[in-house]
Amino acid sequence: MVRHNNQLPDNLPQLQNLIKRDPESYKEEFLQQHLHYKSILEVFRLEPTQFNKSLDELVTFLAQVAHCYPNDLKTYPQEIIDILQIHNIILDNEMRMTFCKALIQLRNKSLLEPTALLSLFFELLRCQDKILRQFLQTHIVTDIKNINAKHKNAKVNTMLQNFMFSMLKDPNIRAAKMSVDIMIELYNKNIWNDVKTVNVIATGCFSKITKVMVASLKFFLGTHSEEKESDDSDSDDEPSMKEIMMANKVNKKTKKRQKQLKKAKQSFVKAKKKKSKAPQYNFSALHLIHDPQDFAEKLFKQIEKNNDRFEVKLMTLDVVSRLIGLHSLFLLNFYPYIQRFLQPHQREVTKLLQFVAQASHELVPPDMLEPVLKTLANNFITERNSADVMAIGLNTVREICTRCPLAMNEDLFEDLTRYKHYKERSVMMAAHSLIGTFRRIMPNLLHKKDKGRPTEANIMIRSSKYGEIRASEFVLGAEVLYNQSAKNTEETSDSDEEDDDEWIDVSENNEEEIGDEEISDEEISEEEINDEEIDENELTSESMKSSISENKDDKTLTSHIVNNSAQNTCEADSGEQKINKISQKKNALTKQEKKAQKLEKKAKFKSEKNKELTAERKTKASVISTERLLTDKDFRKIEVALAKQDVTYIKRSVKRTHDQIETDKGGELVKLSDIENIYKKRKHDKAARQKSVKKGQEERDKFGFKDRRQNPLCSTTNREKRKGKAFSMLKQKLRTKVKRSFREKQIALKNHLIKQKRMK
Structure with a gap:
């Protein structure tokens, strides 16, 4: 291997690459650069506010090759940490960022413990450097996510949570706000979703810093932006699967299109699997407060x-x-x-x-x-x-x-x-x-x-008193299973294994109950008819007696008042009319009282009958609940029966097709749409839209060519007249590809030459 010793001290990236390939061969060059780094570091400590380019390059170089010489660089991470702890605020922005990146590289190579680094980074959040704060926030979140990837690291988590709790009380607004944002992001990513994190964020609601308080309140309201995973959501710029399939059919079969088609199919299958999975629900943070x-x-x-x-x-x-x-x-x-x-x-x-x-x-x-x-x-x-x-x-x-x-x-x-x-x-x-x-x-x-x-469901409703707690002693609706024998249950279980998706009909029990109710109504109607007949007979006998007594009184009156004048006879007639009216009123009152009594009797009879039905149902349901172990099929039958009771009238087993009873009760939270829900006629129906269109047409000018001439009475050119003519009158003049005659060419050339002469 040829070694260029003269060029290596100046070319650090090349030396870095060679050291990673063969650390032992280039140890001398590394030690030389390490000594150079120490001497520059001593100079930098005298003026920490200045940017030192050579130190910047050497710090990056040593961070890249630190795993090759771990014994020689034992003190290197602590040196950078000390510089950042002592001079964190007064350092140059670029130098501070270089030191932080070097520490992150050492952390990624497992040469630095996470607790020391993360506590340092939380302190660096006080710096007035927005780019650095955002960079540190993303690293803190990703590092804690990686620490808890395989299993929860309780030791590291508790130490960091305690440190964040102290950071919330920090007088620096940026540091406190950033620590709250980090905790909220970790909770939303299901990394720190425990009780301690929620209660630490809850203390932020009482912070004197408004931004921290608002962020904590928004967290408990659930208005914080949720995590958006780039893997699951396809971007808008990417073509959809339908477009790629069509392009693959029509266009040329290239490798790029085949890759796109394969990728789209994979994403489609992934999305389908995600939809088929059961949704995971997390408890609201408000449930976890101590x-x-x-x-x-x-x-x-x-x-x-x-x-x-x-x-x-x-x-x-x-x-x-x-x-x-x-x-x-x-x-x-x-x-x-x-x-x-x-x-x-x-x-x-x-x-x-x-x-x-x-x-x-x-x-x-x-x-x-x-x-x-x-x-x-x-x-x-x-x-x-x-x-x-x-x-x-x-x-x-x-x-x-x-x-x-x-x-x-x-x-x-x-x-x-x-x-x-x-x-x-x-x-x-x-x-x-x-x-x-x-x-x-x-x-x-x-x-x-x-x-x-x-x-049938309304019979069971009973208004509760204040503070009353009703503990159910039986499964509601279990009376449906009362008439089934053990053999029937075995047969139904065997048949249910064959047909799991078959819907169960529970009409027999309901029909029996409804039949009893119809008989009771018929009995009531017969009693009413008998009562009415008795009342009519009584009324007729009373009216006869009253008429006889009135006739007797008339005879006695006429015998005593034979010699009176015509005036006395008129007064007697008027007295008789008054007596008749009073007797009629009395009869009417008695009829109304009797009708009211009948209605009360009928209501009492119905209420007693309903009470008997409910008591009977309760006893049957309690027997079933205590003596049997209910299976999934039994619960399915019960649900069907309860749903049927909600829409079945008591009297004639009539099922309602509209105006069904609302079964959903008030949830934990009130939706604003429930309060602002106003039923009103649509303003923009078809008639209203047509009316507004016509109104707009009246005020504006007509469409088409607008004549902008100053004198509207002056003549127009042939070209302008041609626009108003029908196409059939002009189509013979639109033949452009017809050969011109020699004379036409001569005239065209002459006109062209004259035009060029004028232009000169």
């Missing part, structure tokens, strides 16, 4: 004390309302505080309404939410407001009552249900949705006409 009650109280006190911007206050209120709703907390000062801002003209009022609905749950005392509902009724649901404001108010009342139905008062509910006949469709639909909610939750508040036709 003491949510204390955390919510501190945040609420912070709102009252601090004079932050309105947007920051909104974010804090959102976090507090979510905590109250998720953990069923008691923060009674929250509702009067937010009640002050519930005005239609308030900025971001729909978000405030969303926070009230989120903060309501079953354990909130109804006395605290009643004033809120009254405020909504007085400020929003009044005819002096627009229809949209009224609809939003009704939607908010519905969302609050879904989570805390006991807050609704009977008088207020009666007033709100009357808006179902309002002239505006949006208000009418909002009132109907409120009625539908109470059909599911608390039907006893509704009038009979608002309850609708009762279904």
Whole structure:
């Protein structure tokens, strides 16, 4: 091997390449460069603010070949770390970046421990160099990701989390903000998704630095940008699979196109596999907080004390309302505080309404939410407001009552249900949705006409009291399996193994129950008919007796008043008419009372029958739940039966095709779209669009050629006249490829020569 000793000291990249190939042969040159590095480093320490090009090159060179001579470069990493720790702020930007890159290279070659390097980099986040801070942030995230790639390194994680906790209290704004961003990014990448990380970020919500507080609040609200993996998502510039397949069919078969087709097929298969996988759901960060009650109280006190911007206050209120709703907390000062801002003209009022609905749950005392509902009724649901404001108010009342139905008062509910006949469709639909909610939750508040036709599922609904917890003693709907014998179950299990995808029909049990109910209704109707016949007979006998008594009275009156005048006879006639009217009124009252009594009897009979049915179902379900182990097929039958009960009427087994009962109850969080959901006619339907088009055509000029001549009465040229003529008149003049005669060529040449002469 030929060695160029004269050129190597000046050409460090060549020496670096040769050392990596054969370290032993070039050890002398390396030691020479190492001594040169030490001497330059001593000079640099005297003036650390200046950029030293030779030191910059030597630091990079030594970092590249450090793995070849680990014994000779033992002190090299610590020297660079000491320089960065002592002179981190006053160093030149390029020199600082070179030192950091050298340390990262040493870390990648496992010549440096991660804890020492990462703690140094967190301190360097204080520097006023944006490019360096972004570079360090990406390295910290990727390094921690690589450390925890195979398994969680608890020792390193705990040390770094403690260091980040101290960095959050750092007075430097940039360092604190960057440390919060790193923790949030690591949580979103599922690297640090433990309880400790969440609670460290939670302390950032009480930071005096507004940027740190806002970043922490956004993390708990889930508004932080999620991780975008470049491997899974195809870029917009790349052609789609359909285009590549078409190009491969039509165009020439080249190697590039074949590679593109192969790559597109692989990405398509990858995306298909990803869709087929079951979705992975992570717990919300709000579930992992140690003491949510204390955390919510501190945040609420912070709102009252601090004079932050309105947007920051909104974010804090959102976090507090979510905590109250998720953990069923008691923060009674929250509702009067937010009640002050519930005005239609308030900025971001729909978000405030969303926070009230989120903060309501079953354990909130109804006395605290009643004033809120009254405020909504007085400020929003009044005819002096627009229809949209009224609809939003009704939607908010519905969302609050879904989570805390006991807050609704009977008088207020009666007033709100009357808006179902309002002239505006949006208000009418909002009132109907409120009625539908109470059909599911608390039907006893509704009038009979608002309850609708009762279904089999509605019989089981019973409004709960405040703080009441209902523990189910049996599997709901298990009574469907009561009539099945052991043999039938074995046969069905064998048949189910053959046909797993077959849907199960559970119509027999329902038909039996419905048959019993029909018989009961027939019995009721027969009793009514008998009662009506008895009443009619009684009424006829009473009327006969009254008429006989009236005739007797008339005879006695005529015998006593024979000699009276015509005036006395007229008075007697009028008295008789009054007596008849009074008797008719009495008869009418008795009829109404009897009808009311009949209806009460009928209602009592139905309620008793329903109670008997529910009691029977409960006993059957409890027997099945205690004596049998239910299989997947059994649960499938139960689900079918429960779904059928929701849409089957009690009386005649009629299935509803519309107006189905909403089974989805209020979730953990309230969607803003549920409150802002307004039913209204589309403004831009076809008729409205045609009308606007015609209106626009009236005001503008006509399309086509616009004559810009100053004198519109002057004559036009033949060329301009040709534009207005029909094509059939001009097509014979458009024959361009016809041969010209000798005379035509002469004239054309003459004109050309004259034109050239004029140009000169």
